[in-house]
Amino acid sequence: MAINELFQQEIKALNLGNAGFASELQSVGVEVTNLDWEPPARGRVELIAALEQLSHRPDIDAANQEAFNRYASSVPVLVDIRRALDVIPGMTPDTFFHAGPPLTWERMPGPMRGAVIGALIYEGRAATPDEAEDLASLGAITFKPCHEHGAVGPMAGIISPSMPVFVIHNQTHGNDAYCTMNEGLGKVLRFGAYSQEVIDRLRWMERVLAPGLQKAIRLSGGIDLRALIAQALHMGDEVHNRNKAATSLFFRTIAPYLVQAELPGDELAAILNFINGNDHFFLNLSMPACKAMLDAAHGVEKSTMVTTLTRNGTDFGIRVSGLPGRWFTGPAQMVRGLYFPGFSEADANPDIGDSAITETAGVGGFAMAAAIAIVQFVGGKPQDALHYSNRMYEITLQENPSYSIPIFDFRGTPTGIDVRKVVENNILPQINTGIAHREAGVGQVGAGLVNPPWECFAGAILALAEQYGAGGEAKG
């Protein structure tokens, strides 16, 4: 075709990447098909250079295989409930653990401040919210991330010394993980509420629920949480924002032991009703189960596998197996989702909580195709749920040998986020999550979908290249 013929035809344009070019053509009436494309590593040369140093590296592949194997061979077993002060390494009478990467009181968002206020009242350290704020701002409390102490906490993730915590033992690798018990929905500490009903509930959980469950768990000889999660994924859960099946299975498992525990009749009934009344009860078991499995995979030299995704409501932070002790952070993002009646995005705090440990372990947002009904809670269509899970295979190391997705012909869930694949493919991990009100004292306002900021992975790939980039030798 001669050039002059070409220009006599109607022009149809295909635009790759930057949509700005397309809109100009469209404004003069040209039909444009826009293709959502970005160059690897968003085209940033220093990241591409880092990626090149870490690609086609059998030593890194072997390290990732080792990290993945440690995760996949882990059997997380619920073995006990203990007081945080008595069991979590690093807990002291003046320490509070919190969700996400490290931060100071000054940088804490509203819901986390609310939870700190509530925990100080619950601990008997303050009588009023004002007193509690004064105490916190004067440095009476040392704040540390749950994640650096084998623990995880949903939303604000505050663990104070007197709180009872589940103890999950990794039967294969010997490490333990810890998490508080789930309080239910609505006005609860983890979403930043601290009214009297919140404090009363926490005290009842300490005085009645924890001792009762402790007896039952000890009588059971330990409950294999990986087996419960595997079943729940075939029953419409993804064990982050949908835990209805897993809670039901846990209830079935524990109820006969609660009966055997010879508790006072009214307490037994109250415990059963409390668990039965909260379809999210299992969240605080799925999270430490994931944590126990992923902590075993942390600290494998040269591994580019992500072992933590977490948020403190101000920053998003990730940790990488081959770079133990380091955090890579960026700003916590706003959640796109469904709001409870009377609330809107203007009320929302940015992304918060350790619960993205589920996505890090190949469930949660990564397993949404197993939990189609969740779109009624977090928004979107069934096709979106399939799409999110499908996309995560592009940034993960392997298919999960324990957790599978029926609608994908029982394919294992996409598991083991590889920093290299995230950067190369410009695909960020898909997280689903609850939304907290941005002010202290209110509580949950919705649920939705969110991604980590790109900065976390950009920072991690640069650090990995610096540490392991030179011809495959660790620089120490």
Added chain:
Amino acid sequence: MAINELFQQEIKALNLGNAGFASELQSVGVEVTNLDWEPPARGRVELIAALEQLSHRPDIDAANQEAFNRYASSVPVLVDIRRALDVIPGMTPDTFFHAGPPLTWERMPGPMRGAVIGALIYEGRAATPDEAEDLASLGAITFKPCHEHGAVGPMAGIISPSMPVFVIHNQTHGNDAYCTMNEGLGKVLRFGAYSQEVIDRLRWMERVLAPGLQKAIRLSGGIDLRALIAQALHMGDEVHNRNKAATSLFFRTIAPYLVQAELPGDELAAILNFINGNDHFFLNLSMPACKAMLDAAHGVEKSTMVTTLTRNGTDFGIRVSGLPGRWFTGPAQMVRGLYFPGFSEADANPDIGDSAITETAGVGGFAMAAAIAIVQFVGGKPQDALHYSNRMYEITLQENPSYSIPIFDFRGTPTGIDVRKVVENNILPQINTGIAHREAGVGQVGAGLVNPPWECFAGAILALAEQYGAGGEAKG
């Protein structure tokens, strides 16, 4: 194109219907695409004539709407457990109810004979299987179909006078439905086993399980089974051969009331362990829930809606709303499925049991797209499960307003089989089911998929035309 050119080209044939024509062409090397097509009503002129008399009939459409509304407005509530003799109309000390359409002892298949033998021993009427067979063959027992007495029974479906039965009350329309309690898998009466362990379990169920559950059910004030089923469909159940979620939800619901019932500690623990140990426990609640809803829809003049699909292991029988009191039968079919280790199709009895009441009510095989993981139990691929549900929309009246399928964007399940649509489209209802050994005394050998015989629907359409075909006037 001239004829001579046509025959100089390579021949590609499209064959509609009868595959015999295709194989002849294929045998001489011609490429043939075989299209699975049949003329309406399988081309039988008398059926086409009947169909024509019943088509485009606003009066029949209105009758079907009325029948469907009676089904859809029904709220089946578990209100009690009673002794069959005390509560089921028509039960006498010498009556046994059985699954499927009516049949005599002589025509009973092995598993039903086995269950009759077991029930006679359980009732104390016979000491040995031989004694029991003599009694049964001498006419000491009157056999009647469960379905004609508001009852349903899985597999052999034997209900004898002393057996405790769930009482499900249709809160909207006032009718009651009844079903025994599920014994578990393996060697159980409903699959034709009658060994001492089977009898002992039945006696324990009568002596311990039934009184305990009765107290709890009464304390609960009634349990809405439609609400439990609706939730279970979003949790991977179709409540025929997959009842894991529904059993879990029922367990969660009833456990607090069992605790309140102040039973002896060992009995409470035994009851909880028994329900927890059997993921099919809810089947004997989903069945009478469906029965209660469908009985309300039975007996609407001119309605062509099917209100019963059931099998006695020898015959398959259906009942139609507009033709109360009549059965339309054909030979029970062999089930295509997965067999337990050590068994094969040679061991299998033809299709048996009242459990196809679930498919009649728009769940079971009709809702397999909500229960993808079931293919591991009944065979096939996830795509097959989607296909089965999809196809059922072609033979049903409406989408279910209470039960929905998440992967179909929460579309209601296909519900209310229309005899006219089955005959017109040559599509038979899709049933999934357990498989019993063909000999008395053995038990379950597998699970799979099956359809009713065509004869049931051919018979029904002729009877409908005879009754209602003349210009829309009932002949009385």
